[in-house]
Amino acid sequence: MASSRHLKEPKESSDTVKILLAGNPNTGKSVFFNRITGIGVIVSNYPGTTVELMEGKTKFNGREITVIDLPGTYSLGAGSMDERVARAAILEEKPVVVINIVDAANLERNLYLTLQLLELQIPVVVALNMVDEARKRGIEIDHEKLSELLGVPVIPTIATRGEGIREVVDAALKVFDGRLTIRPMKVQYGRDIEAIIHELEKIVEKRLKIFPKNISPRTISILLLEGDPEIIEEISKIDEEVIEIAKNFAKKIEELHGEPASLRIAKERYGVAHSIAKAVTTRYEKKILLRDKLDALTTNIYTGFPIMVCVWIGLFSLLLYGGSFLEELIVFGWESYIAPLIERGLSYIIPNDFIYQIVSRGLILGLEAGLAVVVPYVTLFYIALAVLEDTGYLTRMAYLMDNFMHKVGLHGRAIIPLIAGYGCNVPAIMGTRVLETRRERVLAAFLITLIPCSARTVVILGLIGQYIGLLAVLSIYALNLGIIAFSGIFLNRIIKGETFGLVMELPPYRIPHPIPVLKKTWIRFREFVYIAFPLLILGSLVLSAFEYSGAIQPVVSLMSPIVVGILGLPALTGITLVFGVLRKEMTLEMLIVLFGTTDFLAIMNTTQMIVFTVVVTLYFPCIATFAVLGKELGWKTAILIAISTIILAITIGGITNFILTRL
Amino acid sequence: MIDKDLGEKIEECLEILFRLEKSQKRVKTTELAKKLGSPLSSMTVLLQRLSKMGLVYYEPYKGVRLTDKGRKVAIKIIRRHRLSERFLTDILGLDWCEVHEHACKLEHAITDKVEEKLNEKLGGPTVCPHGNPIPTPSGEIIFEEDTPLSELQPAEEAIITRITDENPALLRRLIAIGILPGVKITVKEKSPLGGALVLKIGDYEVALGHDVASKICAKTSTAPHRHRRRMRHGAKSRK
Numbered sequence A: 001m002a003s004s005r006h007l008k009e010p011k012e013s014s015d016t017v018k019i020l021l022a023g024n025p026n027t028g029k030s031v032f033f034n035r036i037t038g039i040g041v042i043v044s045n046y047p048g049t050t051v052e053l054m055e056g057k058t059k060f061n062g063r064e065i066t067v068i069d070l071p072g073t074y075s076l077g078a079g080s081m082d083e084r085v086a087r088a089a090i091l092e093e094k095p096v097v098v099i100n101i102v103d104a105a106n107l108e109r110n111l112y113l114t115l116q117l118l119e120l121q122i123p124v125v126v127a128l129n130m131v132d133e134a135r136k137r138g139i140e141i142d143h144e145k146l147s148e149l150l151g152v153p154v155i156p157t158i159a160t161r162g163e164g165i166r167e168v169v170d171a172a173l174k175v176f177d178g179r180l181t182i183r184p185m186k187v188q189y190g191r192d193i194e195a196i197i198h199e200l201e202k203i204v205e206k207r208l209k210i211f212p213k214n215i216s217p218r219t220i221s222i223l224l225l226e227g228d229p230e231i232i233e234e235i236s237k238i239d240e241e242v243i244e245i246a247k248n249f250a251k252k253i254e255e256l257h258g259e260p261a262s263l264r265i266a267k268e269r270y271g272v273a274h275s276i277a278k279a280v281t282t283r284y285e286k287k288i289l290l291r292d293k294l295d296a297l298t299t300n301i302y303t304g305f306p307i308m309v310c311v312w313i314g315l316f317s318l319l320l321y322g323g324s325f326l327e328e329l330i331v332f333g334w335e336s337y338i339a340p341l342i343e344r345g346l347s348y349i350i351p352n353d354f355i356y357q358i359v360s361r362g363l364i365l366g367l368e369a370g371l372a373v374v375v376p377y378v379t380l381f382y383i384a385l386a387v388l389e390d391t392g393y394l395t396r397m398a399y400l401m402d403n404f405m406h407k408v409g410l411h412g413r414a415i416i417p418l419i420a421g422y423g424c425n426v427p428a429i430m431g432t433r434v435l436e437t438r439r440e441r442v443l444a445a446f447l448i449t450l451i452p453c454s455a456r457t458v459v460i461l462g463l464i465g466q467y468i469g470l471l472a473v474l475s476i477y478a479l480n481l482g483i484i485a486f487s488g489i490f491l492n493r494i495i496k497g498e499t500f501g502l503v504m505e506l507p508p509y510r511i512p513h514p515i516p517v518l519k520k521t522w523i524r525f526r527e528f529v530y531i532a533f534p535l536l537i538l539g540s541l542v543l544s545a546f547e548y549s550g551a552i553q554p555v556v557s558l559m560s561p562i563v564v565g566i567l568g569l570p571a572l573t574g575i576t577l578v579f580g581v582l583r584k585e586m587t588l589e590m591l592i593v594l595f596g597t598t599d600f601l602a603i604m605n606t607t608q609m610i611v612f613t614v615v616v617t618l619y620f621p622c623i624a625t626f627a628v629l630g631k632e633l634g635w636k637t638a639i640l641i642a643i644s645t646i647i648l649a650i651t652i653g654g655i656t657n658f659i660l661t662r663l
Numbered sequence B: 001m002i003d004k005d006l007g008e009k010i011e012e013c014l015e016i017l018f019r020l021e022k023s024q025k026r027v028k029t030t031e032l033a034k035k036l037g038s039p040l041s042s043m044t045v046l047l048q049r050l051s052k053m054g055l056v057y058y059e060p061y062k063g064v065r066l067t068d069k070g071r072k073v074a075i076k077i078i079r080r081h082r083l084s085e086r087f088l089t090d091i092l093g094l095d096w097c098e099v100h101e102h103a104c105k106l107e108h109a110i111t112d113k114v115e116e117k118l119n120e121k122l123g124g125p126t127v128c129p130h131g132n133p134i135p136t137p138s139g140e141i142i143f144e145e146d147t148p149l150s151e152l153q154p155a156e157e158a159i160i161t162r163i164t165d166e167n168p169a170l171l172r173r174l175i176a177i178g179i180l181p182g183v184k185i186t187v188k189e190k191s192p193l194g195g196a197l198v199l200k201i202g203d204y205e206v207a208l209g210h211d212v213a214s215k216i217c218a219k220t221s222t223a224p225h226r227h228r229r230r231m232r233h234g235a236k237s238r239k
Helices: A029-037 A081-092 A104-119 A131-136 A143-150 A165-177 A191-207 A217-225 A229-238 A240-257 A261-280 A290-299 A301-349 A353-391 A393-407 A412-420 A425-434 A438-450 A454-467 A470-494 A514-549 A552-566 A573-580 A586-595 A606-618 A623-633 A635-662 B004-021 B029-036 B040-052 B068-091 B099-109 B112-121 B168-176 B226-235
Strands: A016-023 A041-045 A052-060 A063-069 A097-103 A124-129 A139-141 A154-156 A281-283 A503-506 B056-059 B063-066 B157-163 B184-190 B197-201 B204-208 B216-220
Touching (some): A016 A081, A016 A104, A016 A165, A029 A063, A029 A514, A063 A165, A104 A124, A124 A143, A124 A165, A143 A261, A191 A217, A191 A240, A191 A261, A217 A261, A290 A301, A290 B184, A301 A353, A353 A393, A353 A412, A353 A514, A393 A412, A393 A470, A412 A438, A438 A470, A438 A635, A454 A586, A470 A606, A470 A635, A514 A552, A573 A586, A573 A606, A606 A635, B004 B040, B029 B040, B029 B063, B063 B068, B068 B099, B068 B112
Parallel strands (some): A016 A097, A097 A124
Antiparallel strands (some): A041 A052, B056 B063
């Protein structure tokens, strides 16, 4: 796998130093990264994955340093995409130094990753982070002894205050230059396992002339015994028989210990981590901190749910009120200042009036759609999400909601993107990245497209709320929730694939650091702009071309069997549905334009209004959502989801029409 | 008399039977053979022999069960095994994760006299380094069966015994996050709706869904470990 990123810089040039940051989640890694790199950051997806790598450059003592922040993982291996990427990046970016950020309060578990890094024979410098927090919890770590045992530099740090960062980078540079030699410890397993590793190692060494990614024969042997899928794949390309031999050895371990070799090896590695941690840790009496009490309140069932509901209400209010306030501000500014400027500019460039109309309308509407809906809601949502994420609260919410989410084939973590869907589907679908398996992502994404986003809320309130009443509005929402639940239960049955239960660390509550929050927001937002904006504009251009060229009439007649026949709506509303693809609330605006009235009762009766709203809420996710679906899950899945939602909308709309007209 | 190797095999067999009987009434011969690491054919011979000695009820094709006499022998061996483990960690300073195999060898060489002295020297321990109870000399065993984590209640402490799921990705995930056999956990919170758990492991917390929790078995340490208990109570004055 080659990424264009490191082709730019030949590996031979050692004047640019490459430092990778590796560590468990919640160890303050991103704060550490920001402390080193400052503002300018490049985000790239690791080739062929949705895993993001952050890359920043900095100068240290006149040296150019490239720092890459790997995804936070508990181990290295092929367990999850994040782990796969972390390991691949470490092995490919050679020559490199890894700064392993270790949580001083959770040394034992953190050392597991450290030991795996050492096994890969990568030069490692350990940053023993959050020593202040550990101290508060009555834990003192003897870093010198730890350094002695691991055979690599260990430097205590407090990343949030910038303490120890310089020293760590300095040590990393020294290691990189070879000014500081390290003698990484050899991770020693039990005697019988060592014997098997040794035997396999000899075979690996003899039979394989080339070792994938320069991993030592010993480590290859260990990985083979652990059944690491990636290594097995690599090796089987060279010599299939080695895999068979390794399998037999693994079986031998299983027979000896009564448990799978992978578990046994991991257990022993943990044993090593345990004894190291034990040897360097001194414990004092543990104080109970305020955040521990807060923690107990937010996970307890009696207090946790009310708190969660409050947080939800807060989030929704922020999205609805804050978002719509920003939207109005932006729309006003756009329509009164910028749009006229663009129109005037375009009229100079394009002499043909017909083309001018198409382009100006398409461009202006498309840009407005992006600016007015997406910018305020997405930005606000992402800031709120990043804040909640960095405090650690989201994990508690996921825990509380786990049971409900199971009913629809998901687990607790999926609740966050689902809620986000009420603001805007686009960031919500991106948020499904937190889910482990593809099955869960597809399921969650499908459900998200059914959730009435702020644009659809405009239609529901503007039509049903205005002309029928609040009770009808609530019934529409209830119906929608029912459809979502039903779809979830149904999809849970038919979508095949792995399901991963909830296994999630609940990090201690922390006060979020503003810079990582803003950076996270900016990065996600920018990514969104690249996908959704161009499509919004393109979509608008196409639609306005349709409108002006008169090509819309065939579409109307094409759609009328469904629109009139099944749904019982006026034929012209078909056009509004076509426009709704661009932006759902445009269905309302188009009604006004097409029928030339703002009195919707003159166009539709109440039954038709309800059917119309139901259809608008469910059918084809808007074009931006569709684009994100395609990008995140592949176009095939995106098209499948889109078609399913259209069928669902027609079915539910048809049933609603059938029932209501006969009441 | 039975030769030395066979004696060891018998003891080992009884011990394994005892452990397996926790989770099933009748143990399958194939499973026993797998655990013992011996071929099925010799397993049958061994079981017939044990049956004749009155140590097990053995019905071919149906399975094996310990007799009371067999159970007594098994408990005695388990006592010696766990005392050996304690000896290895407490006196020889070996690490808890490596003592099991050594103890498997040691346990068969311990005589009544040595057992008594060992117990004395160790100060009469009640649990092995992994947290399992050590049977009393009279064969009493304060033994909680291993139960799925999903059945534990808040504030209960337990030691993870096994993970019954075989999905390697899940297994890796659990191991990486520090949930593996031998690890001590405390149930911090349990959701009455659906039974998701918050576990405290060392100094951090992990949330587990009900489905995952039901695939992890643990042994509650009801063995009175008074000192630790009291400390925990002090720390739990939040409620």
